Amino acid sequence: MSAVAMALQDGWVVAKRNLTKIKRIPDLLIFSTIQPIMFVLLFAYVFGYAIPTQGVNYREYLMPGIFVQTVAFGAGITAIGLAEDLQKGMVDRFRSLPMSRAAVLIGRTTSDLLNNVFVVTVMSLTGLIVGWRIHTDIGRALLGYVLLLTFAYAMSWISAYIGLSVKSVEVAQSAGFIWMFPLTFLSNAFVPTGNMPTFLRTVAEWNPISSMVLSLRDLWGNAGQERGTGLPAEHPYLLACGWIALILVIFVPLAISRYREAASR
Incomplete structure (x- = not known):
């Protein structure tokens, strides 16, 4: 068996172990879904009446931003889980087994990606209840979800590096x-960037969160007229895919290197 195949097979075993933990402690899943639901309801029914958006209902403008924010925050579970495994000595136990590093x-x-699939499903149902709709075809709708979950997976590698770099679960959290x-908040997720000061608007438009949000709005037909300016507004898909690739290229090797250092302490 090749090293890659062994890593994938052993990785799936570890993923099932993490998913079993969620099954035994359902509070982890419950609280990870309550937060995005609260954000949807608060922004839709409280702030929605005070934030004008041109060409689209604010609730439809909001939902792609909530989706991206949720999976970005959900990546923090990766940091907490790895820090907990280090603190409890699970990494040392894994090292003693004949398994891929x-x-x-x-x-x-992988387990956190599957958790995000469930959370995104719950959020989609919540969005439908408050009035969000996808106005494009099934292909573009599915492509939006694939892009969203790929971004979630990339963000998990950033959190993996963080979780392996700290000394306690509390610090990881x-x-x-x-x-x-x-x-997240210095982006187009919740408000249009057009009224921001010039410097902040530039930062917000080039923010990976903004690229992801605008890509989803275009794929789902929720964009409206306020898109921003320049390359981020004209080619959000290209920029979003570029950010995902850049994050993976940088943080996958960094996380693996940090894991080797942490496991040899």
């Missing part, structure tokens, strides 16, 4: 989320 990271990111707040 990459299996722990592959299994962790803070470090895994705190950088997400400016990244």
Whole structure:
């Protein structure tokens, strides 16, 4: 069996172990779905009446942003899970088994991806209830979901690196989320970027969150007239795919290297 095939097979075993843990502690899944539902309801019914959007209902404008924010924040589970495994000595136990060194990271990111599939499904149903609709064909709709989950997988590798770089679960919980707040809110996820100061508007338009959100709005027919300017507005798919590739190219090797260092402590 090749090294890649062994890594994938062992990674699936670790992924099933992580999914079994969620089954035994359903609170993890419950709280990971309550937060996005709360965001949908708060922004749709509280802020929605105060934020004007041209050419589209705010609830439809909002939902792609909530989707991207949710999977980005959901990646923090990867950091917490790996930090917990390190703290409890599970990584040392994995090292003693005849398994691929990459299996722990592959299994962790895969299980969190499957968790995101469930969360995105729940969010889609919530969005339909508050008035969100997809106005394009089935192919573009599915492509939007594939792009969203690919982005979620890439973000999990950033969190994997963070989780392996800290010394406790508590620090992982803070470090895994705190950088997400400016990244998410300094974007087009909740408000159009047109009224932002010039510098902030430029940062927001080139933000990977903004590229993902605008791509989903285009794929699902929720874009409206306020798109931003320049390359980010004209080619959001290209930029979104570029960000995903860049994140994976940088953080997959970094996470694997950090795992080797953490496992040899």
